[in-house]
Amino acid sequence: MLLVEDEGGVALLLEDMLEELGCHVAASAARLSRAREAVEAGQLDFAVLDVNVAGEPSFDLARTLMKRDIPFIFSTGYGRGGLPEDLQDRRVLAKPFALADLRRAITDVLSARS
Template identity: 40%
Template sequence: MLVDMGFDVVGPAYRLSDGLRLAEREPIDIAVLDVNLNGARSFPIAAALAERGIPFVFATDYGTMGVEAEFPHVPVVSKPFTSGRLSEAFAKVRPTEV
């Protein structure tokens, strides 16, 4: 879906450690984070991206529950989602470039 939207994809990362490595080192313009990575929450990855000033959105089966407490201003797209919903979420974090 991201490739069809014109993005080059870094990842995916299915484990927290892999996601952290990418978030801390790779050149990233914007990110989609699944809240649950094999039983671990992706919030440390979100914190690393935020520290670098990289915008991101969350994707989850659980809705906003649990996300709002940690990152109240980050858009959440509920799975399954369409490219249109993802594009709308991206526009909220990078309105001039999406």
């Protein structure tokens, strides 16, 4: 799993939550360049993407994940309205959220693929 989050404290909290859900965080990136490297380098099965990563939108990374058939969710305080039209159908997890919300979002995205 790939976690893309630029706020250090939030990233650590999310990593703990993901591990509690039984996920293995293969890469955690605070910058989109590092996230792109992780996508290129590894076999990822899922991603959690902050929408705004150090002032850059993660939309191109999301589109790359779509092309590679890697499921993902957006984690954002902006809500669905902050997404471009072609990504409006993607799952959005509104910050702040609880462990149960994260579990439900991951389960929903993965079950929709089956």
